[in-house]
Amino acid sequence: MARENPGPLVVSLPLGAPQPGEGLQRWLYGALREAILSSRLPAGSQLPSTRALAEHYGMARGTAQAAYQQLQSEGYLDTGSGYGTRVCRVLPDATLNAGYVRRRVLPAAEQQRDAPDTLWAQRLQAEKPIFMGSGAQPGLRPFFPHRGDVLAFPIDLWRKLHTAHLRPSRLLDMLDADPAGLPALRSAIAQYLAIARGVRVGAERIVILGSVQQALDLTLRLVVAPGERVWMEDPGYPGARQLMKASGVALVDVPVDRQGLQVEMAMGMAADARLAYVTPSHQAPLGGELSPARRLALLRWASEQGSYIFEDDYDSEYRFVAKPIPALRSLAGGDASVILAGTFSKLLFPSLRLAYVVLPPQLVEGFTRLVSLTARHANSLGQAVLADFIEQGHFDRHLRRMRKLYAARAEAFAEAAERHWQGLIEVPPIRAGLDVVCRLHGIDEGEAQARLAEVGIDVLPLQHYCVKTQAPGLVMGFAAYTEAAIDEAARAVARLLRRL
Template identity: 40%
Template sequence: MPASHLHQIIAALPLQRGASEPLFRQLYAAIKAAILDGRMSPGMQLPPTREFCRLLAVSRQTVLNAYALLTAEGYLDGAVGRGTFVSVEVPMAAPPARADAPGLLRPLSARGQGVVAAMRQVAIHRGPLRAFRVGMPRIDHFPFDVWNRLEARRWRRPDHHFGYSDPAGFLPLRELLCVYLKASRGVRCAPQQIVITSGSQQALFLLSTILLAPGDSAWMESPGYRGASGPLRAAGARVFPVPVDAQGLDVAYGVAHCPQAKLAYVTPSHQMPLGVSMSLPRRLALLAWAAQNKAWLVEDDYDSEYRYTGAPLASLQSLDRAACVVYVGTLSKVLFPGLRLGYMVAPPALAEALVQAKAVMDRHTAIVPQMALADFIAEGHFGRHIRRTRDSNAERRDLLVRGIARELGDQLACGPADSGLELCAYFRAGHDEETVSRAGLARGIELRPLGHYADPAAGPECVTPPGLLLGFAAIPPAEMAHGLQELGRILRGR
């Protein structure tokens, strides 16, 4: 290559002066890229360091440091008095592939494609908080000063727990959760049955993976939580949509149309998204079917702490006499989503298998947050926080219900609103959910269509009247009032 052309290549190397990354690291990366893409070919002699300095207006030490890194990694060869060369061991660069050329990327496996596709339809929160974001607790009520103190205290006293830990989770935390769940939800368990997970989503993925073989059928509420159908599909299960009515999951429909299912996912205390509670006859029928067919029931009790009319309902697991219910809980809705702590309560015969599966996935959940949570519960902060947020959520729920009745009573009819962090509202007039939702985003509010939770493969039995799911727990009163005004303008075509 002519020296003039090489000098042009060197002079064009991208360097950002004043950037946080040191110049020698930038120069190292730029030369490495030029070698790998073929602009600097194997055996090519680079100019002396002083010439390099002149071309780029950098110090000689910058060039020497970059050369040293590249030589250590095998991109350059050189010796005093001989010069510096691109290593002949670096293979010639292949011609760059066209971005639109078919078949050039290595394909994912069939299982990989299933995992990737499974969660594409799950909505992810984006941007700042605004009315009426669903699934969000009121974070500004959380005592972060207390939490910071508890974590700092643990960091100041490192002990053997700071090595690899029990995949099942921090034992004192499991013991405290056992006491709490017995008292608040009637869950019958021992600490050995509890497995701490990185959020309830990890629990759902583990259960789908180890309880189902590819091709097995699983009942899924429709409408229902897409974040649960995703893991089922990723595991290769055949998801069978089962309709939901005022009494919860229609067990008789599932038995009549898919009796061979190996698992059923349910949200019996507060159905997602319709907000209904499963009646006692339906619960008993579901347990009887599972016992007779040796099927598993996954009870997702995602926000039962927030019940505003009376005490929380007893869990489905409390009625289980056939050891078929796996109880799944999350702390994202009670504390804050970024904590990423959840748990499973497994039947005794299943617990050890879930612990081993958890170890395969990530060895164990981060230990310091578990320790801090154990202290948070033991010192009474957990109970006080739940009581405080329950009262706050109830006030904001009342604001939303009254606001709908006052401003949108002719447009919306509220569904059950006695628990949870959101409520569903059905259109009284003919509105298209997606059109309303898009108009909301254009006006700065989030309106989740109820149709988002419907299984596309579900039959007419699973069709839910059109409407919206409206979150209220995290929405300040002024933002809620603004959201209701905008929603009213949208529904009235203004």
């Protein structure tokens, strides 16, 4: 016969305090009974022994025993040899067993309270983060963008490296870490950036964070005063724009074309801007590259104005048709004005939540203090494992393998579009990244998104990334899906859009 599953063990049982003049036994009996009736003590849960309860509340053990005995006699507790004292699974009141729970009636003033009305609360109410409400597991259904294939990650290797850091001899490594990050990881990132991104910088100029979004948040706090102007790409990454609006800066939406941010136009709109946010290596979401002339113009502007450039190194690692473009930070003048941010969450797996920022020398101390004040430090165990993953060559091998995999899937996506979407969706050449902006022919993008979701296809409308209205388009991901899944989903898209 299967053994009945025991209820939870109640280790701590806060019960409040007796009313003035109320006897301890009567108070303990009433408090325990109320905890049972309100489901704070669920059916089957094991209570502390009368000795432990008496010691905790500073009463005689006999007082606790008397309260337990009264509750047992009324059918609320069950005591037996070998399993202690537990809440009965069937309570004496039939209405309780039907799910009815008696609760203390709160005064009207306590029953309802308005949400906070601070400036931040108002801005957050107006700016719902775009990726909230995308589903409990966004990215599992084609063609949700901004997702890699976590199923291709070498999890057994990662587990081995992780386990190595959990040995008893390394327990001291689990104490608080340097707010700037583990020296081993910062050094590994410095070496990687020198090779892959052309950025030569000492490890002391690198700070480890949880995300690029956190890096932008701290940058806005540190270098931009409320009301000062900030350049933002249009279309651009919505998480960055929404964070800027919530932070209270004066947002200047600068148009983007095939050569990236239109720097001359930006200077005409707000030459005195304090910060420029750019994705120069792979523009989000259009996918272009900031031209060499505009890169130089942007750096010259920052130098002359004493302003900063936030370089979001978005998807720079995944280029399929040419060598990676050096980071803006690597050019002359970048050392003093460019804040370069990159993340490992897309390169490895999203829940890793580790990123880095490369800082001008004058910002390192302030940034480190901000990290210590707001987050203390990023996950140090994850940092240690990631440092090993990079130093032992696994990171480079993983990137090469994923680059080939995603290039094959980009090709499969383009071929599926050619077979199934003629006259419906135009797909440009895919040169890099995890997703692509596809243009719609004669179809409303909002309606297309809603109807596709009904048949199991997830996309994002291009307008979610824009301030100025663009031609209808959908941002569609391909990297997380097998070639067979891509073709099957492409057929489903064609069937639905032809009906629209």
